[in-house]
Amino acid sequence: MxxxxxxxxxxxxxxxxxxxxxxxxxxxxxxxxxxVSDKFIIKNSFKKHMGYSIDLDNPLTLNEKINWLKLYERKELHTKVADKYKVRDYIERTIGGEYLIPLLFHTKDARDIKKKNLPDTEFIIKTNHNSSGGIIVRDKSKVKWKKVRKKLKRLMNENHYYSTREWQYKNIEPRIVVEKLLTYSDGSIPEDFKLHCFNGKLAFIMVDLGRHSDKRYRNIYDKEWNLLPCNWGRPNGDDVERPSNLEEMIQLAEKIAKDFIYVRVDFYSVRGKTYFGELTFHHASGLQKFFQKEWDYKFGKQLNIKKFDE
Structure with missing residues (x-):
């Protein structure tokens, strides 16, 4: 399906x-x-994807709590930092502009995405308001730009909020951003490190492997870089070497996370340098099963959503 x-x-x-x-x-x-109301959509989607009914009055699992936050933690700041263009200002003020991936071009009009407006280097094109993954360009002379513009125009007309009820996406003004493509020395695309933070502190680190291939894997590590015996949505891949800048990424993530109950802070580590990726407030919209259900409860117990009321 x-x-x-x-x-x-x-x-x-x-x-x-x-x-x-x-x-x-x-x-x-x-x-x-x-x-249809937000609560109805959230309850229906949760039952469909997770196989049981969500208890919004007493959420226990991590997925339940993520969906609770979709309903009840809504701030203007969420809209700003979920925007892949406007978040750049927040990151510059919070941790520093040196962690931003170089921005090469941006526009609100898909017609501006043409060969003459773009640099002679490798880059990635994406919209600021959804998770379409982006269009990787290695050589702009080989791109069918008319086809790219059509795809971007269609993406610009979508609103992610209505299907997921992730409120932060509702009022983002669509924009196209073009960033430098980060690569390893062999030209391959780097994995990103997804640091899940609960109540301002790192809970675990997720590494997705093969993001731009047909076979995708996922490892989950604790803050000491021990591989945890759990799988969230995907099977384990090969063990990933502990990044040399792990402590820096943790410190930066926790500095960002102090403003939020739950947030996933994504970083890239390329040649020892740390680059900010994006912020996500509801990983997989809170609709992704753990292979081992007990870990959904273990992580859920660690996330204190009652701090929202303090």
Whole structure:
């Protein structure tokens, strides 16, 4: 079912025929979603993905608490820092501009994404308001720019909030950002280190492997870089060497996390230098199963959402 949804999404976003055929259905679906309450969508989605009903009055698991936060922790700051363009100002003020990936171009109009406006270097194009993954460009002379513009225009018209009820995405003004492509010395794309912070402190570190390939894996480490015997959404991959700048990433993540109950702070480590990736407030929208259910409860016990009321 998941592969079918991905195929339909790709058909809609990346082909003219798919866009023409499916656009009326997508618009009707979104209109229907607008008429339904946040709580109804969250309860229904949770039961569908997790296999049991969420208890919003007494959430115990990490996934339950993430969904509780979707409903009840809503600040203007969340909207600003979920925006992949505006978050840059927040990061510069919080930890320093030296941790930002160089910004090469940005625009609110997909028609501006053309060869002459972009640099003669490797870069990644993405929108600031969703998690589409981005378009990697190694050689701009080999890109079909008309096709890229069409895809970006369609992404710009989407609003992630209505399907997930992650409130921070509702009022982001769509924008296209072009950043320098980070690579290792062999040209490969670096894995990012996802630091999950509870109540301002690091809880665990997630490393996704093979993000730009068909086979994806995930390892979860504690703050001492011990591989934990749990899997959240994906199986383990090869062990990852402890990054030399681990302590720096932890310190930076906790400095950022002090403003939030739960946040995932993503960093890249390239040639010993730390780069900020993005902030995520509801990993996988709180709808991803642990292979070992007890870890959902273990992590859930560590996250104190009652601090929200203090």
């Amino acid at each position: 998941k592969k079918m949804r991905q195929a339909i999404s790709g058909f809609y976003r990346e082909t003219d025929l798919g866009y023409l055929m499916l656009k009326p259905f997508y618009k009707a679906y979104e209109l229907g979603l607008r008429l």
